[in-house]
Amino acid sequence: MREKEPGLRARQAARTRERILAAAKERFAEGGYEGTTVRAIAAAAGVDPAAIIRHFNSKEQLFFEVLDRDSVWPILNDTPDDQLGEQVIRVWLQDWEGRDREPLLALLRAACSGGEIAERVRHAFADSALDYLETRIAPDEFREERLALVAIDIVGLVINRYVLLLEPLASMPAERVVELLGPRLQQHLRGPL
Incomplete structure (x- = not known):
């Protein structure tokens, strides 16, 4: 019986972690980052607030884990270089329109207010989108400028x-946005600057 206990504990911990993530997603969607407390998330998940710290270290880490669960960037792995701009916009729109946007909007609002969250958002964006795209942009002396222009296009959109x-x-159809913005992003990624 003792041999099964570690496995049972691991499964229980995984279930608790999933309950916390689900509750956090709902709470952040309703109250935003600033308006959501660890206690509110814990109550919604049916756990002690200490469990959140034990599993995620902080409210901030939990917030980013909620947002990072589904990365869209691997979808672009097979995209030819000459179609990358349009496909980035298409995948980005599918991601935003295919899931609950409220946690993402809460992140943007928090980022616009500055402080630690804004810094963390910069790093998260750089670690996901820009790190991925850095391997796909034109190999020239304008790499940093290209990445900055891509960030302007995506965040601005x-x-x-x-x-x-x-x-x-x-209210524009997604494919029309792709048609209009894709060539501009393609220019930033691969064209002459």
Whole structure:
């Protein structure tokens, strides 16, 4: 019987972790990062607040784990270089439109207020999108500028389409956005600057 205990504990810990993640996703969607407390997440998950710290170290780490669960970048692995700009926009839009956007919007709002969250968002964006795209951009002396321009395009698209709801962008069909923005992103990634 004792041999099964470690396995049982690991399964229980994994279930607790999943409950915390599910509760955190809901709480962050409703209250944003600043308006959500560890106690509120713990209550929603049916755990002690100490369990959140034990599993995730901090509210910030939990927040980023909620956001990092589904990376869209591996989908682009087989995309030819000459189609990369359009495919990045297409995949980005599918990701934003295919899931609950509230936690992502909460992240953007928190990032816009500055401080540690803004710094963490910069690192998270660099560690995911930009690190992935760095291997795909034109191999020239403009790498840093190219990555900055890509960040402007992607973050600008998200803010204007989903936060500001700027028309006609907010209601434009996704493929039209791809058609309009894809060539610009392609230029930043692979074209002459």
